[in-house]
Amino acid sequence: xxxxxxxxxxxxxxxxxxDVAIYDPPxxxxxxxxxxxxxxxxxDTNELVVTLKARGLRVERYQMAxxxxxxxxxxxxxxxxxxxxxxxxxxxxxxGTVIKSxxxxxxxxxxxxxxxxxx
Amino acid sequence: MTQFHFFSxxxxxxxxxxxxxxxxxxxxxxxxxxxxxxxxxxxxxDVFEQAIGHAITPIHAAPNLFAMEIDADQATEEYKDRAxxxxxxxxxxxxxxxxxxxxxxPCTAEVAAFDRFTDFIVAPHDAQGQFDVVIFxxxxxxxxxxxxxxxxxxxxxxxxxxxxxxxxxxxxSAAIQDAKHKYEHAVAAMRDPAATSFTFVLQPExxxxxxxxxxxxxxxxxxxxxQHLIVNAIIPAEEAANPLFAARRTMQQGYLAxxxxxxxxxxxxxxxxxxxxxxxxxxxxxxRLLFYGDASAxxxxxxxxxxLPAFEADLAAILPRLLPDQGRRTIxxxxxxxxxxxxxxxxxxxxxxxxxLKTLLLTTDPAAHLGDxxxxxxxxxxAPVAGVPGLFATKIDPKxxxxxxxxxxxxxxxxxGRSPESIAVMQExxxxxxxxEIAAFDLFIEYAAQADWEVIVFxxxxxxxxxxMLExxxxxxxxxxxxxxxxxxxxxxxxxxxxxxxxxIDLMRDPRQSTFAFVLxxxxxxxxxxxxxxxxxxxxxIAPGLIVANYVLTEAAATTPFGQARRAMQGRYLSELPSxxxxxxxxxxxxAQEVRGLEFLSxxxxxxxxxxxxxxxxxx
Numbered sequence: 001x002x003x004x005x006x007x008x009x010x011x012x013x014x015x016x017x018x019d020v021a022i023y024d025p026p027x028x029x030x031x032x033x034x035x036x037x038x039x040x041x042x043x044d045t046n047e048l049v050v051t052l053k054a055r056g057l058r059v060e061r062y063q064m065a066x067x068x069x070x071x072x073x074x075x076x077x078x079x080x081x082x083x084x085x086x087x088x089x090x091x092x093x094x095x096g097t098v099i100k101s102x103x104x105x106x107x108x109x110x111x112x113x114x115x116x117x118x119x
Numbered sequence: 120m121t122q123f124h125f126f127s128x129x130x131x132x133x134x135x136x137x138x139x140x141x142x143x144x145x146x147x148x149x150x151x152x153x154x155x156x157x158x159x160x161x162x163x164x165d166v167f168e169q170a171i172g173h174a175i176t177p178i179h180a181a182p183n184l185f186a187m188e189i190d191a192d193q194a195t196e197e198y199k200d201r202a203x204x205x206x207x208x209x210x211x212x213x214x215x216x217x218x219x220x221x222x223x224x225p226c227t228a229e230v231a232a233f234d235r236f237t238d239f240i241v242a243p244h245d246a247q248g249q250f251d252v253v254i255f256x257x258x259x260x261x262x263x264x265x266x267x268x269x270x271x272x273x274x275x276x277x278x279x280x281x282x283x284x285x286x287x288x289x290x291x292s293a294a295i296q297d298a299k300h301k302y303e304h305a306v307a308a309m310r311d312p313a314a315t316s317f318t319f320v321l322q323p324e325x326x327x328x329x330x331x332x333x334x335x336x337x338x339x340x341x342x343x344x345x346q347h348l349i350v351n352a353i354i355p356a357e358e359a360a361n362p363l364f365a366a367r368r369t370m371q372q373g374y375l376a377x378x379x380x381x382x383x384x385x386x387x388x389x390x391x392x393x394x395x396x397x398x399x400x401x402x403x404x405x406x407r408l409l410f411y412g413d414a415s416a417x418x419x420x421x422x423x424x425x426x427l428p429a430f431e432a433d434l435a436a437i438l439p440r441l442l443p444d445q446g447r448r449t450i451x452x453x454x455x456x457x458x459x460x461x462x463x464x465x466x467x468x469x470x471x472x473x474x475x476l477k478t479l480l481l482t483t484d485p486a487a488h489l490g491d492x493x494x495x496x497x498x499x500x501x502a503p504v505a506g507v508p509g510l511f512a513t514k515i516d517p518k519x520x521x522x523x524x525x526x527x528x529x530x531x532x533x534x535x536g537r538s539p540e541s542i543a544v545m546q547e548x549x550x551x552x553x554x555x556e557i558a559a560f561d562l563f564i565e566y567a568a569q570a571d572w573e574v575i576v577f578x579x580x581x582x583x584x585x586x587x588m589l590e591x592x593x594x595x596x597x598x599x600x601x602x603x604x605x606x607x608x609x610x611x612x613x614x615x616x617x618x619x620x621x622x623x624i625d626l627m628r629d630p631r632q633s634t635f636a637f638v639l640x641x642x643x644x645x646x647x648x649x650x651x652x653x654x655x656x657x658x659x660x661i662a663p664g665l666i667v668a669n670y671v672l673t674e675a676a677a678t679t680p681f682g683q684a685r686r687a688m689q690g691r692y693l694s695e696l697p698s699x700x701x702x703x704x705x706x707x708x709x710x711a712q713e714v715r716g717l718e719f720l721s722x723x724x725x726x727x728x729x730x731x732x733x734x735x736x737x738x739x
Binding site: 040043047081082085 | 202203205206209210211213214217218532535537538540541544545
């Protein structure tokens with residue numbers, strides 16, 4: 001019996017780095033709607049992502065279960081995760097540099113980081 | 120090319136027997152044959168009289184035959200192991216532990232079971248080679264349809280996610296492209312009449328006919344054309360000497376004519392057999408009848424002349440388990456499909472309402488036919504049952520519940536001033552198949568938490584499904600415990616949800632508030648299945664409160680050799696029941712007509728439970 005995994009365990013082909021990458025804690029889905037209680041912060045974050053994308057920025061969200069390679073691909077993310085476990089998450093990186101750990105970012109925080117880091 | 124045969128039908132119609140008979144027939148013809156069950160309450164090992172389990176297992180008595188029982192829990196474990204492998208390699212143990220907990224939710228179980236199911240279509244072979252024939256002894260109708268609908272829905276969910284936010288319940292779409300091809304392959308194979316056939320097994324009676332028609336429609340909508348029928352358990356003409364069987368035979372002949380008119384598919388007929396279909400010799404004998412019309416190998420078993428013990432229901436033990444004890448009583452009727460759970464639920468609820476108790480009757484069975492039995496319509500909201508003061512009924516329809524849940528969540532988001540883009544993303548998330556499961560459960564909790572009923576009677580879903588449903592509260596509470604990130608708002612919502620689930624679990628465990636009644640009929644398979652269900656429930660701290668033995672042949676009915684053989688068989692099983700399950704036994708006789716309508720239910724209830732119980736208690 002061959003088993004084809006739902007999860008692609010091979011390293012992803014090199015792609016352009018995201019402007020904003022959010023490393024999420026484990027969740028059933030990105031908005032948290034699959035759970036029994038709806039978390040308004042996750043909805044706020046979802047709006048933030050929509051807003052940033054509307055400005056033409058490349059925004060990616062990664063979860064450990066489905067995109068472990070994305071975590072492994074950023075050394076600073078892995079250092080934080082190894083040091084603080086779940087408390088490190090969520091982590092936000094702007095153009096590869098971690099700008100926040102342990103909480104979701106605000107639009108202002110992201111804008112500030114984007115100004116400081118050349119595209 | 121591998122041939123796939125799916126067997127579909129309501130539980131208890133003889134689906135497993137027909138699937139096993141077909142498997143043995145192909146194996147004996149020299150074809151390398153695999154039979155797989157996706158039924159959570161599988162009994163292949165009972166039929167083949169050997170241990171099978173969650174691996175492809177050679178059947179000793181038939182050289183080319185192999186069998187596997189897909190174990191939903193084990194499939195989930197395997198799926199989790201595959202998913203967790205890269206995480207174990209890189210992440211600290213504390214993170215791996217959280218991921219493991221997180222993946223114990225119902226979404227994972229649903230995806231895992233489906234994933235395992237498609238593996239057999241995409242790669243129908245084991246280490247020794249290809250299978251010529253793969254037979255799926257599928258789960259009962261409602262569940263089967265959801266399972267078969269899934270490939271289409273998942274493909275759609277993945278497509279939608281591709282165009283949208285790139286997120287679905289089962290992970291970012293980029294990670295599941297592989298799986299998408301697999302699902303498309305599975306659907307294509309199911310639609311190809313040269314590769315796949317679907318056989319509906321049904322009995323000549325109203326419910327079975329209705330459910331088969333519904334299943335046919337659903338499959339046709341999914342583009343699956345190769346459909347066949349086996350009409351099982353037809354009472355032989357020579358049994359008309361027995362008045363009970365004569366009446367049932369007349370009823371059956373009417374439905375046979377209706378089947379011929381309304382279900383125009385290639386049809387085979389199988390007579391009601393005197394004994395059970397277990398063991399290779401008997402499977403081969405039934406195969407000769409099914410494939411060649413040769414009944415000579417099926418000689419009626421001769422009655423051993425054993426006298427039956429008198430089965431008087433011990434009402435003094437039974438009634439306190441149905442009536443409220445100060446507070447409210449919740450009665451769960453559990454059992455394999457086709458054992459008469461709905462009829463038992465209805466007659467019990469009608470009787471309780473007649474005792475002056477405000478009673479809610481509710482079904483969580485996806486293939487609900489509560490309304491057919493009551494003879495009055497039952498809708499998706501609680502409504503009084505006309506003609507029985509104090510009785511209310513409703514059904515939980517997973518699709519309808521999913522829609523209502525979705526509407527409520529989206530309205531809440533709109534009220535909070537969420538942007539249209541954000542709402543569009545939520546809408547997409549809520550289109551995932553998991554939503555229905557969660558919504559149905561949410562509604563189940565809501566009704567269970569309502570305080571104004573004196574009795575709630577649950578006509579529950581078939582056993583395996585029921586257990587998964589009942590286990591959900593534990594799963595969700597665990598998920599809430601490990602949910603490491605929550606805003607203040609989210610944390611409060613979690614507390615509310617947790618208190619609600621905790622209350623339901625406590626209620627189910629308290630014998631003064633809850634009664635789990637297991638419905639079965641006196642034959643090996645239903646008893647084994649009930650025993651397994653009881654064992655699983657006991658691990659959740661729940662003990663059986665009542666055993667309902669249905670379709671018991673009365674002495675007056677057992678006048679022919681056939682009737683006597685069946686009654687002798689029933690007698691052996693009935694005498695086992697009290698020691699096997701530490702609970703009182705309520706026998707319900709096999710009736711000449713189908714139980715339909717409030718009057719019939721009222722009469723039957725009084726016959727079983729007596730009259731004026733509450734009045735007598737009040738008098739004391």
